[in-house]
Amino acid sequence: MKTSDNRDQALQLANVSRRSFLKGIAASGALVLAVSWDPATAESEPRKYGADYMAHGWVDNPNIFIRVARDGQVTIINHRGEMGQGIRTSLVMVMADEMGADWQQVHVEQAIANEEKYGNQDTDGSRSMRHWFEPLRRAGAAARTMLEQAAANQWQVPVSECRTDVHAVVHTPSQRTLSFGSLAAAAAELPVPARQSLTLKTPDQWRYIMRTSNQPLAIDGMDINQGKALYAADMRVDNMLYAVIARPPSYGSRVKNVDASKALAIAGVVKVLELPSVTQPSGFEPLGGVAVLAEHTWAAIQGRNALRIEWDDSPAGDNAHYDSEAFRASLESKATQPGKPVRQVGDFSQAQRDSAQHLTATYYAPHLAQAPMEPMAALVSIQGDHAEVWSSVQNPQATRDGVAKRLGLKASNVTVNCALMGGAFGRKAKPDFVFEAADLSKAMGGRPVRVQWTREDDLHHSFYHTVALQHMEGTLDHNGQVSGWLHRILAPSISSQFAPDSGHLSDRELTQGIRNMPFDIPAIQQETGEALGHVRIGWFRSVYNIPHAFAIQSFVAELANAAGQDHKAFLLELLGPDRQIDPRTQGENWNYSEDPSRYPIDIKRYKNVIERVTQEADWGKTMPPNRGLGLAVHHSFVSYCAIVMDVEVTPTGDVIVHQADIAFDCGPQINPDRVRAQMEGACVMGIGIALMTEITAKNGRVQQDNFHQYLIPRINQVPRTIRVHAVNSDLDVPLGGAGEPGLPPVAPALCNAIFAASGKRIRSLPVADQLKS
Amino acid sequence: MISVTINGQPQELEVSPETPILWVLRDFLALTGTRFGCGMGLCGACTVHLDGTAIRSCVTPISVAAGKNITSIESIENDSVGQRVQQAWMDEAVAQCGYCQGGQIMSAVSLLTTTPQPTDEQIDNAMSGNLCRCGTYPRIRKAIHRAAGTESLSTHTNGSQVQANDTLFREVKV
Ligand code: FES
């Protein structure tokens, strides 16, 4: 903590143990990009977990995060990316509550990219609260301790007689008070108390944390509602040019010829520039193409429409012929062949020989585009050996380092300002759009350039969610119990974006629901088949959990049906006895980077969410005709989520989702309302994935241009009732993720409900008009 | 030269007449609360009022607005319905990323101005042109009912039920 007019001093107060921590991790600092995708990084070092595992770890020094002004204004730095999850409110609330600040007097400042100072800023993997609750709680507690010490010094009383009330310190015996503002200067002179000496508030002393009433107002709420909130596309500086880019239609193709004469004739168009094309694998590199720079966005868009470009598809190879339907057919034929083993328990062939029933099913889930409501935008300006970036990115540090590298600047000479993200869902974890702006600014001699993506650009040039074909086989013994389970997945890997394509899912991708599948089955065989990427493949909210949960949770319902058993009872039976599984015993060594002893796979928690959601949804009740309930459960990002969907299938084959019940256990819910909002949002997005959302390709071109073809749910297509039931774990359960785990169970729950309502089994997403025949 | 009144201010604009209102607001007047989401009239992020009627500014040329009044999200608080809607949006904590919410609010104000007590079906009709990728629809519906004072008409039941006692927590192990 520091007074706002005394920045330098704060640096001198840097916490010593934090420094030595930094030294330890500095050696791997250059691996920032790799760390975010390669599970094999730093195998030789002792294993680190949680926030320690992340590049630049964590910081809990109050001087870095908290400033108190003489007028009492408390400024708290938020260093994580805000994309709608509410982290600017939630993390700041943690610090404010621990220090005793009054929410009305708290201001938030968004940190620039600087992990050396703030610790890890890569906002993905549902990690922000999970990794930062404890450090930032300590930062708040340290600030409070310093304020109390300053008051004790002034009153010349023992600090033990002082306590913090709202925004003030009270001398308990005399009831004298000193406001935070009046203590700010003196407190800033004090050393930061040792971590071990801190007294954290007890939960009954919290005013905001974990409260379902007295929720602090959202930091950006009114700005958003009044149109004042600022996103990347709202950033402007003097002399700025607006750029729109025509990118190669297939991944890897390049410009052969461009005729820019018509574009240059458009009023407002300033320049047309050809950009270098990519070689694969291209990582976060921009795709190249032709940029139109103009005095305003509309001129740039018009200019791009007027370009005449001839593309050379030969460098794109097979990508130029990518046909998602034909690709699916090729995966289907490969899926019947044995794959590469992932995990084997018992003997599946034996189980098959001994079985009373043997079921086979193939599930398909298509590519998706994240399609955040705000299309990508980035502004870059270069002056001398310094560059300044304004953008909306999930990974500010990778953005800073990448811009520095391509401009030949020191990373410390690149300032990345982080605006609000108008949604991200994984797309803005890839800073290709910022690199485009950097390249264009450089080409213009440093003149500020803001690149604006259109919706067509977004849908045509995403880092797409994988496409997945899954071959499932299951055997039932004579008692109707599952005796064997075979799961073979063919899906392009995200690693194909960063390394020569092996055609198989990486270990980390397999841990998202496959390796860590909890079922207690005597014979389990899990395999991957070959599937090469033909478009850029990237993270999409929940990532591989989406297809995995769809296949696994649908197939369990199919087996239950074949066994003539109630789906819920069958699912509970399949989970087996209450136990905590060490994921490493299943060859699962990632565990979302969390310590497997702190975060085992907990069967009891699985069962709790199933029991709760079925109870709330009144599972087993008699349903009206054409109406059914469907259930699914999934564990991801070290949280547990079960969903029951109430669905009607009309005689004409329309699907009406009447109600969704969601039971969620992410351990303690620090900001319960935002957790609930994430569940509601995931439910809506998941209904889209189940019913309508799909990216397809033909002749190497993505076929969806805009929201008339890329369908996402509208208000009339989602249930009026989405109920979120918080399953509160004991507070000694460590925190789980909240942004992503709500999504994977939605589609299988919905498809299971369709089956219950209509007797029709959906094995291919989205449902679209499959029920219409 | 095109004469338009924008948020109560008369403006003489030197822009080509086919320029969509969206880009006039954003790039020429720095009124950035009106958002670009699709450019094809499909998402509603760019919704403004033209003489009180909600329109999609991304597909409406500025020439159409000549001699008329444009109201954007930045000044809707001057409208009593607008203010009520903004407050209801706060009370229901509607926004996630917020990018669509200016457009949502402009559509909701337009709805409530013509239909002060909308049914759920009327809400569906009026709001289905506004996409929200974050999925805030249940709260949008609730907020509209709240602004209309018709919470009881809502078929939407409360989203969340938290079992734990709000004041009795065990200590978190750090
Ligand atoms: S930007 Fe105008 S409707 Fe989407």
Ligand code: FES
């Ligand atoms: S709040 Fe993010 S798009 Fe609606």
